Amino acid sequence: MNTNNKKAWLYLLPAILFLVFFLVYPLIDVFIYSVEEGYNFASQTYFGTGLYNFSYVLHDPFFLQAVKNTFILVIITVPVSTGLALLISAGLSSIRPLRDLFQTIYFLPYVTNTLAVGLVFMILFQKTEYTDGLVNLMLSWFGRGPVDFIDGPYWAKMFVLCFYTIWIVMPFKILVLTSALSSVNPDYYRAARVDGTPRLRVFTKITLPMISPMIFYLVITGFIGAFKAYSDAVALFGTDLNAAGMNTIVGYVYDMLYGDSGGYPSYASAAAVILFAIVLTITCVNLLVSRKKVRI
């Protein structure tokens, strides 16, 4: 190794050390924990190694519920939020007056405190002794009975969670998509106009392909983000998510570590590894699809 190379490694050392201690080591540790059976946190001992932790987690009804919740959340929120964001940003870029105002309004959720957002959703959805909440009030105009969105039936709670998630992730997507839309060279649109291209065809044949890299970026990060959902559910349904039946995979991991049923790092690690495998698979599939579709 010549001196230059040595120097380069020396300069890289701080970053490498940092990454090794805080990223690589914990990562490996999670894998090790996940195969250590009967690990005791206090005495730092375990009985043996094997796949029992995975088997336990996969047979735990709470985990299966969490997986189901997470998948429903992902499948609903990612397409809906991306699609809505696309519509809104396409609308935003085709209006001139008040565009800045609308842009600010749509971006507000991104800079609003989570607790404040939780409060707003409480006003919207929560049923108390004094009021049924704003949404129920509106439902009553159409002659529909009050629904308890926070402690009521599963679909109602899932609806609120999805609604909340979509609302939270949209601003960023709108921001990315509006800038992607405005970066499309207007000459393409002028050329399309001279050729008399109908508006819808301009959108599907020119605009969409042009911004498809950004859309795929949003879908991939959207999938990853939705799989890691946890805090949103806590903000809406409190910390005992298992009781509410609204737990997510990350929520399950947290509960196994610190929750009421806590103190099981091995089960937590196994669940984390399973989540890792799911996210990795889906991201790979996404990348494969995008490689086929996105060609700019």
Place this chain on the structure above:
Amino acid sequence: MKIVLENLTKTFPGRGKKDRNDVTAVDNLSCEIPDGELIALLGPSGCGKSTTLNLLCGLEKPASGRIYFGEEDITELPPELRGVGMVFQNYALYPHMTVKQNILFPLENLKGKGRPSKEEMVNRAMETARLVQIEELMDRKPRETSGGQQQRVAIARALVKMPRVLLLDEPLSNLDARLRLQTREEIRKIQKKTGITTVFVTHDQDEAMSISDRIAVMRSGVLMQIGKPQEVYDNPASLFVAKFLGTPPINVFEGNVRGGMLYIGDEAVLSAEGVPDQEVWAGIRPEGFILKEDGPLTCQLGRVEIMGRDISIISSHKACTSQNIRSIINAETRVDTASSSVRFALKPEKVFLFRKETEERIVF
């Protein structure tokens, strides 16, 4: 298709903080473009030539005035009903489509009776591709082709719907010098072959002179002169046109007409019979100088540049508006480079006089 522009005016709302007045991009433009000709809209940037092109293709609506294609008034028609093909400065080829898909795109937009069958579309696309010689590139993406090829794809895309008029916006400005020469011949050839009335915008007078049947010189939205390239060069209507056409550019002197003679400095250089006494601008084309030992115009000799076929003499004169006077002389002439001054006689047909204030031509 004959194109007639009648008192065409286009204004844009003023954007400045202080100056809220409308900007007039095209000012009362009238001209007639005969069927089947290649015409160049020539002028410095900001002179309204691109706006004129956009008015022709319908991307902009005029504030007043009419546009006719043949006998048909198309002023109010949207672009797709005008039958125009447009080639943009950056070609605007859709990067995610192949060359073939790009050329097919305008055809696929057609609706109703005029819509050809799938097969016919492909046939027409191939035919057009053959015309501009890009058949072998049909399955490539635009970025996999060279600049000149992209240019031809853009022309094919404009021609495939068989437009009545072809419009080219600075078609050569994105190409390197060598390709530019080649491509302008190419454009000329394609235009000749199709016989389609073509308007192209350029700021390069060389380009305009070399391939067009007619050039229209514009300045700040006003049409200064329109005519055959040689005519405009030999008979500029104003100082601006004279200065804009020709490389090397025309040499402009502050002159004086006294008693039917043109004076530059104190020397009477040329007879200007019939011109009333006044101060004038005298423009002399570089090829209008004759090296002559007893010539009337004395200049300080700067240097001599040998260019093979001819030589150019760089000299200076205090009445000249620019620092250097460039004159082009036959290479067989001997120049005494040791001398500090050089004397010229002038060819009368290469000397133009312009009014001092209006810069209009004084014909003598």
